[in-house]
Amino acid sequence: xxxxxxxxxxxxxxxxxxxxxxxxxxxxxxxxxxxxxxxxxxxxxxxxxxxxxxxxxxxxxxxxxxxxxxxxxxxxxxxxxxxxxxxxxxxxxxxxxxxxxxxxxxxxxxxxxxxxxxxxxxxxxxxxxxxxxxxxxxxxxxxxxxxxxxxxxxxxxxxxxxxxxxxxxxxxxxxxxxxxxxxxxxxxxxx
Amino acid sequence: xxxxxxxxxxxxxxxxxxxxxxxxxxxxxxxxxxxxxxxxxxxxxxxxxxxxxxxxxxxxxxxxxxxxxxxxxxxxxxxxxxxxxxxxxxxxxxxxxxxxxxxxxxxxxxxxxxxxxxxxxxxxxxxxxxxxxxxxxxxxxxxxxxxxxxxxxxxxxxxxxxxxxxxxxxxxxxxxxxxxxxxxxxxxxxxxxxxxxxxxxxxxxxxxxxxxxxxxxxxxxxxxxxxxxxxxxxxxxxxxxxxxxxxxxxxxxxxxxxxxxxxxxxxxxxxxxxxxxxxxxxxxxxxxxxxxxxxxxxxxxxxxxxxxxxxxxxxxxxxxxxxxxxxxxxxxxxxxxxxxxxxxxxxxxxxxxxxxxxxxxxxxxxxxxxxxxxxxxxxxxxxxxxxxxxxxxxxxxxxxxxxxxxxxxxxxxxxxxxxxxxxxxxxxxxxxxxxxxxxxxxxxxxxxxxxxxxxxxxxxxxxxxxxxxxxxxxxxxxxxxxxxxxxxxxxxxxxxxxxxxxxxxxxxxxxxxxxxxxxxxxxxxxxxxxxxxxxxxxxxxxxxxxxxxxxxxxxxxxxxxxxxxxxxxxxxxxxxxxx
Numbered sequence: 041x042x043x044x045x046x047x048x049x050x051x052x053x054x055x056x057x058x059x060x061x062x063x064x065x066x067x068x069x070x071x072x073x074x075x076x077x078x079x080x081x082x083x084x085x086x087x088x089x090x091x092x093x094x095x096x097x098x099x100x101x102x103x104x105x106x107x108x109x110x111x112x113x114x115x116x117x118x119x120x121x122x123x124x125x126x127x128x129x130x131x132x133x134x135x136x137x138x139x140x141x142x143x144x145x146x147x148x149x150x151x152x153x154x155x156x157x158x159x160x161x162x163x164x165x166x167x168x169x170x171x172x173x174x175x176x177x178x179x180x181x182x183x184x185x186x187x188x189x190x191x192x193x194x195x196x197x198x199x200x201x202x203x204x205x206x207x208x209x210x211x212x213x214x215x216x217x218x219x220x221x222x223x224x225x226x227x228x229x230x231x
Numbered sequence: 232x233x234x235x236x237x238x239x240x241x242x243x244x245x246x247x248x249x250x251x252x253x254x255x256x257x258x259x260x261x262x263x264x265x266x267x268x269x270x271x272x273x274x275x276x277x278x279x280x281x282x283x284x285x286x287x288x289x290x291x292x293x294x295x296x297x298x299x300x301x302x303x304x305x306x307x308x309x310x311x312x313x314x315x316x317x318x319x320x321x322x323x324x325x326x327x328x329x330x331x332x333x334x335x336x337x338x339x340x341x342x343x344x345x346x347x348x349x350x351x352x353x354x355x356x357x358x359x360x361x362x363x364x365x366x367x368x369x370x371x372x373x374x375x376x377x378x379x380x381x382x383x384x385x386x387x388x389x390x391x392x393x394x395x396x397x398x399x400x401x402x403x404x405x406x407x408x409x410x411x412x413x414x415x416x417x418x419x420x421x422x423x424x425x426x427x428x429x430x431x432x433x434x435x436x437x438x439x440x441x442x443x444x445x446x447x448x449x450x451x452x453x454x455x456x457x458x459x460x461x462x463x464x465x466x467x468x469x470x471x472x473x474x475x476x477x478x479x480x481x482x483x484x485x486x487x488x489x490x491x492x493x494x495x496x497x498x499x500x501x502x503x504x505x506x507x508x509x510x511x512x513x514x515x516x517x518x519x520x521x522x523x524x525x526x527x528x529x530x531x532x533x534x535x536x537x538x539x540x541x542x543x544x545x546x547x548x549x550x551x552x553x554x555x556x557x558x559x560x561x562x563x564x565x566x567x568x569x570x571x572x573x574x575x576x577x578x579x580x581x582x583x584x585x586x587x588x589x590x591x592x593x594x595x596x597x598x599x600x601x602x603x604x605x606x607x608x609x610x611x612x613x614x615x616x617x618x619x620x621x622x623x624x625x626x627x628x629x630x631x632x633x634x635x636x637x638x639x640x641x642x643x644x645x646x647x648x649x650x651x652x653x654x655x656x657x658x659x660x661x662x663x664x665x666x667x668x669x670x671x672x673x674x675x676x677x678x679x680x681x682x683x684x685x686x687x688x689x690x691x692x693x694x695x696x697x698x699x700x701x702x703x704x705x706x707x708x709x710x711x712x713x714x715x716x717x718x719x720x721x722x723x724x725x726x727x728x729x730x731x732x733x734x735x736x737x738x739x740x741x742x743x744x745x746x747x748x749x750x751x752x753x754x755x756x757x758x759x760x761x762x763x764x765x766x767x768x769x770x771x772x773x774x775x776x777x778x779x780x781x782x783x784x785x786x787x788x789x790x791x792x793x794x795x796x797x798x799x800x801x802x803x804x805x806x807x808x809x810x
Contacts, residue, residue: 048307118456136552164573166485173577
């Protein structure tokens, strides 16, 4: 058994080097060489300033902006240094209250909206607390409000939504969606 | 369910099915020491490793030496990982300046990664340095997966060889698993993931300006967003392929940097089941009758597809909390709809349910949605799949050796019922094998039920519960199910980062891993000595549809009998309350 122990310790050391140092460094090298933008966080830059990451949502609450998913991160929403979901169970009274408050906030500020109900992704918090997307339904739901606060027509805003919206990947995978940060940056650039 | 849900799930199953044979055959070549297309590249590295560590590649071990080598290797890995976490404050590659990890948490994480559980008591981006993740987590992701695969191969040799004493060489089986299978697959997957947006850098966090400043909980204005990054892709690739599941970030593969696009999601969820499913074919090929492997694969797939359908149906439905407000949860062309609490828009309800089913059928435990926020039935599916012992594909290696325990029980019970000598693959199944197989089935049941019972009657255990009522009980039951079966996913509302849970769950993981691994090797040691009985008219066929049905029934009945009472107190009562 003594010989096995020696072999085992040497192998542990060698595999620590191979899988713990060589492998991650090789992946880092390939990533930085061929996918530099993606490997460093898909950062959006405008005028030399970093405006956020394409993949990480930001908090929006002003009526002139589209709002993203509710976020459960602390101490403020969309804290990308500490991802978190709400973990509310379906019968948790606190969850029910939170949903009710969100529905009221949305129906209150989107009074001129004639859609049947609030799209579910707008009143439920995302898994990561950093979800960059909302559904297309959720964007259209907010279009009248945003148009009113920006002095645009609803058609103009809807056109912009369609422009930013992403279809299912390769027409099959995932769900159609709108990137909230990109949509809001595009809105700000309209004027 | 929309047509796109069916399409994506169908495509997932189809691609998985198509990959089983080529990958399974390749792995059989690897374990039988034959030349493969990677041999010119990897062969020299393999021989060099053996030379440095003083190994002879053709040296064989009996089951006890095999088991002791495996235990020693895993224990040494556990100690190394523990030490790394305790010392990370003074070690390099720590751009976030994270401090030393508390002893109970470091023990929990070390036990968790060594045992291929990868339960996340830690919060990835705020607790563990890059060095701990690379040298510690990533290394154990490879080695614990390779350990499981080696044990399966050793057990397979117990069926293949006759009148022998040895079952292979642990170091060789383990090394080949890493060098020929896990490492090349991870390298390819990691690079594809980076192309989709998974980050891979050694630099510290990115800082960006918020478009609209926000107030934090203390009323302070926040103008900047600090975005955690790191060497993520390399860790994520192996955590998916090796049924590890421990995330780089707190929210695992729900985080946009671990799983940014629907394509990354498809590949990562495919990676969960890829090796476990293909190992069925490897097994069939090694025992000389691929029909045996396909029969086991079929039994697993039947259970998987049924569970998957239930989960997708439940999660595509309405969250009970939405019953009182004017919310539109119906699936349409412009939204996925369904129960979106704790889910990401890019995945929607169907892909979240698919992942939840796959990750708990296998012993992966990574998540792309929060299981704690699933509907009662939607949450029952992953919990029960774990409790079945993770034999539906299961962990790499461990899933199939767990399923082989059920096979032994199935042929034994069938033999008793019709009065024939129970045998499998020509090997007589006798009292010793049955005792070991029973251990493999019963140990996790004991760990789960006793662990849960202790936790819910002690104040320390109850203190961790987050959601009130029956759901709180489910959180505890899920935690011990996950640890006792080496899954690693959670009803994550539970505050498990306390000394009580860290130690209790850490122990459950170690018992749940090694009290199955050792009996599996003991079965191999016993079977390898036996002669093969020639096939006769009295032999029960173990590749017929009847056998597939019988094996499925045994797994379901054992799982139902063991856990129905506990599940009644959790998700079942919760579902009934809704009405």
